[in-house]
Structure formats: structure tokens, C-alpha cells
Amino acid sequence: MGVYYILQRELRSYFQSFIAYVLIAVFLLLAGYFFYTDLVMYVAFSYQKVSFNKIWAYYFNDIRYVLMVAIPPLTMRLFAEEKKLGTIELLWTYPLRDWELLTGKYLAALFFLSLMLLLTLLYPAITYFLYHIDITSVFVGYFGIFLLGSSFIACGVLISSLTENQIVAAIGTFGLLLMFWFLTWNEAAANEKLMKILLNISLFDRLYTFTKGAIDLKDLVFFFNFHVFFIFLTWLSLTTRKWRGIK
Amino acid sequence: MIQVENLTKYYGPIRGIEDITFTIDKGEVVGLLGPNGSGKTTTMRILTGFFPPTSGRALINGYDVTKKPLEVQRHTGYFPERAPLYPEMSVTDYLGFVGKVKGIKGEKRKEQIDNVIVTCGIGEIADRLIGTLSKGFRQRVCLAQALLNDPDILVLDEPTIGLDPRQVVEVRKLIKNLSRERTVILCTHILPEVSETCNRVIIIHKGKLIAMDSPENLQEKIQKNTQTLFQYYGGNGGLGSELMGLPGVINVEKKEANFSGAQALVIQSEKDEATLRAISTFITQHGGPIMEMKKISLTLEEVFLELVTEEEL
Numbered sequence: 001m002g003v004y005y006i007l008q009r010e011l012r013s014y015f016q017s018f019i020a021y022v023l024i025a026v027f028l029l030l031a032g033y034f035f036y037t038d039l040v041m042y043v044a045f046s047y048q049k050v051s052f053n054k055i056w057a058y059y060f061n062d063i064r065y066v067l068m069v070a071i072p073p074l075t076m077r078l079f080a081e082e083k084k085l086g087t088i089e090l091l092w093t094y095p096l097r098d099w100e101l102l103t104g105k106y107l108a109a110l111f112f113l114s115l116m117l118l119l120t121l122l123y124p125a126i127t128y129f130l131y132h133i134d135i136t137s138v139f140v141g142y143f144g145i146f147l148l149g150s151s152f153i154a155c156g157v158l159i160s161s162l163t164e165n166q167i168v169a170a171i172g173t174f175g176l177l178l179m180f181w182f183l184t185w186n187e188a189a190a191n192e193k194l195m196k197i198l199l200n201i202s203l204f205d206r207l208y209t210f211t212k213g214a215i216d217l218k219d220l221v222f223f224f225n226f227h228v229f230f231i232f233l234t235w236l237s238l239t240t241r242k243w244r245g246i247k
Numbered sequence: 248m249i250q251v252e253n254l255t256k257y258y259g260p261i262r263g264i265e266d267i268t269f270t271i272d273k274g275e276v277v278g279l280l281g282p283n284g285s286g287k288t289t290t291m292r293i294l295t296g297f298f299p300p301t302s303g304r305a306l307i308n309g310y311d312v313t314k315k316p317l318e319v320q321r322h323t324g325y326f327p328e329r330a331p332l333y334p335e336m337s338v339t340d341y342l343g344f345v346g347k348v349k350g351i352k353g354e355k356r357k358e359q360i361d362n363v364i365v366t367c368g369i370g371e372i373a374d375r376l377i378g379t380l381s382k383g384f385r386q387r388v389c390l391a392q393a394l395l396n397d398p399d400i401l402v403l404d405e406p407t408i409g410l411d412p413r414q415v416v417e418v419r420k421l422i423k424n425l426s427r428e429r430t431v432i433l434c435t436h437i438l439p440e441v442s443e444t445c446n447r448v449i450i451i452h453k454g455k456l457i458a459m460d461s462p463e464n465l466q467e468k469i470q471k472n473t474q475t476l477f478q479y480y481g482g483n484g485g486l487g488s489e490l491m492g493l494p495g496v497i498n499v500e501k502k503e504a505n506f507s508g509a510q511a512l513v514i515q516s517e518k519d520e521a522t523l524r525a526i527s528t529f530i531t532q533h534g535g536p537i538m539e540m541k542k543i544s545l546t547l548e549e550v551f552l553e554l555v556t557e558e559e560l
Contacts, residue, residue: 095316095318
């Protein structure tokens, strides 16, 4: 039950402190802009030659960057704010386990991500009535985007648990995501072996199969491991107080 | 009831507290005193299940803080020094949230919220956002969250800091009332607060327990010698230097007299009767009639300073 109460408070806090509205507005503006340009590009260059479904690959790849901008401000406050206010000190003296606190906060951000993505379903819905599109592949793409976004959240939650400064949390998360994006860019600097490893941990490249409307078990395993890794680190950072002093 | 046995906490190589042992019964208010960084907060954090001790154990109502933290936390209320709250929430929303997290169910929760709102006198601001409240009200809202689960153990870290004098009096009265059916640990820098509200005092210094007693006994204990105020007539120049020559007199200090034309001296001397008799005989013989003779007791503040500095030597 503790998880649910934390989740409830976090969501309420999002919507009471105005962040929610600004984030949703910016997210929809950028996502809408990308959808529009992708559509225009499709009409201009590949009309009738390429299957209409190709547009979604472009669209989802663009959404990655919008999420990269939207997730850090979403997750920055989760722990940093509680630390700054000192309220985490009280939470830690309530009959509440660390994993309940962590799960509640993570789910709140996940819920918010789902809401943002849900609102963008309007774009495929409109297209659906004009052209016949393959609904399944759109949903697979959305599923991939959701997994990617939740991985971003896992990063953000960890960084937020390490600092009491929200700006530091946001910049840190953004930096980490940026690094995951750049990871496989510089092929010249990395030798073949290293590149193979880098490709394996490259978060952003994991979306490609999804955008084509297919699900690869390897990708699912990757996302699962990614989450486990970051959430475990966050849990660790929360419990360190139990073996060392905190300020 | 709180039982603490050989409680020790290290932060890496740095000592938080070492080998602290005490027992506090139900219905007691115990003042936890010590300079900054002495280990008060560490002690309180262990008692509230915030973190476990390095060694030793702490039992709250018989439950071990390390082994049954949730059980302990269900029966404790904690007021941290900064009185942290969520500014974007309204007072009732906030108390509702705390009630849920503390595991108070349905009807009982509503009842408890109404109770603490009355107890802490925050009825008039119950619907306001916490961020808009004055310092005094925020302190009281934070006190309300500590009381919400009707705790057996109440741990208060400087609860009157930042309040105006009238509120300070109210909060102290409240603490006294609350203590009837609870065990209260009150950590404070304001020493009169301790003598006013506490049955017992625990003094911690550099992580170690250096004294534990009632405020009165503590004052008594510390006075190896006594200070007496004498007001008398006669004796040109005050008899000060002559009195210093008497056996057992340690120090003589001139004071402003209440009686016109009288002399006033605070004489620090050994505690025995003979010395005091010798002093008063000397004054009546070489000066004049004694108008007042009064024992001056040390304030708790002086006791505190003395204990702490003694330990340092």
C-alpha cells in the first residue's frame, strides 16, 4: 500500500506544482512538430512509392529526442526535492520500506510518461481515418518508445537520488542520456571489438526493431537488464544512509 | 518505554555516538542535551529507525529498532529540527498522506486528523497550502504529523525554535500534556525549556553520555561548593578582602544591594555549615546586621557548561 500512497502524492504534486502542464505542453508541441514534418516529408518525397507505414519509423526516432528533453525535468525532483526540503528524513522514519518509496516514485514518473504518450496517439488516430495504416506496428512502436522512456526515467531517478539539487539532477540526467545517444557515433575512435560492446549497450539504437513493427526478445532482455541495473543502483544509493552518515 | 544499551554508531571512521546506555519510562519527558555535533541527532535517528546503530541495541516498547523497524516506526512520532513539509500541499491533504503512509486506516485516520488539528491548534489554517504558512504554523503542522499515529514514543528535535514567546509557552504546555501517556525525548539548546518541561536530563558530549539525572539533582551534584548572597549594613569598603581571608571562602563578588545603604556580596565557599557560620559571624562582628542571606543555585545552563567543559579538561 505504501507504494500506492507515494505514487498518489507524487502525481498530485506534479499537477499541483505546474510542472506537469508545462512538460505536457512542450512535449506535445515538439512531438506534434516532428509528426507534422515527418508527414510533410513523406508527402513530398515518397508518396505512393514507399508504404505509408515507413513514416512511423521516422516519427518514433524523432520522439526519442523529445523524450530526452522531457524526461530529465520529469525525474529531477523525485528525490532531490525531498532531500532539499528534508522531507525524506521524515519518510525514512515512517513505517515505509525503501523499495516502496522507490517504486512509488518510479511508477509516478512512468504514469506521467504514459499520459504524455497517450496524448500523442491522436496523430496515428487521425491518419488512421485518412489512410489505412498497420495499427499493430504503430502499437509496437509505441511499446518500444515506452520502454525507452522508462529507461530514461530509471536513469533520471538514479541521478535524482544522488543529489539534493534539482538542476544538478536534470543536467546530470540529460548528460547521461546524451552520452547513451553519442555512444555509437564515433566509429573511427572505437575499434571493432569496442564498437561491438558499445552497440550492445547503446540505449537509443534499441528502438530500431520496434520502429519497424517487430519485437526482438534480445531488446526486451536489454531493457529489462537496464532497468534492473539502474533501479538497483538507486536502491543502493537510498540505503547507504544505513551504513554511513548523511548530512 | 525506551531501552538503549551500549548504543554505538560510527560513520566510517568518524564517531557518531559511543556506548550510550539509558532507559526512559512511559510518562517521562527526558531532555537530550549537548553541544552541536555531540551525537544528539544520531541518537534520535537510531531511535526512529532512520538508520541502524553500528553496535548495541535500542528497544522501543520491547521491539528492537534494527530487527523490527516498521513495528517501531508505527509507534513513534518524530519532529525533525527543520520541520520539513511539502509546500505545495494543503495541511489536510498533507496530514491525510502522512496518515496513510503511517498505516492508519479509514475512519480512524479521519478521526486522528481531526484530533491533531485540535491538539496543535491548526484548525483555522487546515485548508491552506503549507507553503503560505508562517513559521509558527509550520512548526505546529509538523508537530501534528508526529502525533498523527498517536505514538507511544515522541522524539522532538528543537520544537520551539523560531516560535514567538507566546507560542513557545503553548508548545511547552502541549509537550507536558502529551507526556502523560507517552515517552518524550526532547532535544533542545534552550536550557530553561529543559528545567521547565523535563523530568530527567541526558547530557551527551562528543558522542558519549556524560550525565543523566533530574535537572535538580544535576544542579545539586555539580555544586561542589555553594554560592551565597549576603546583604548587610556596615563594614566600610565592603569587607570583601577580609572575608577572602577566612578558611573555606573561595571567591567574593560585589553586587548591587536591594536595601539602601547596604552592602551586597556573593560569596562562593565550601558547602559545609561551619564555613557559612564563620562568614555570617564575621559579617555581624565586623560590619553590621545581616538583612538577607540566600543560597544561589546554578542554572541548568551553568550546569551544562560546567559538565561539558569539565569533560574537556
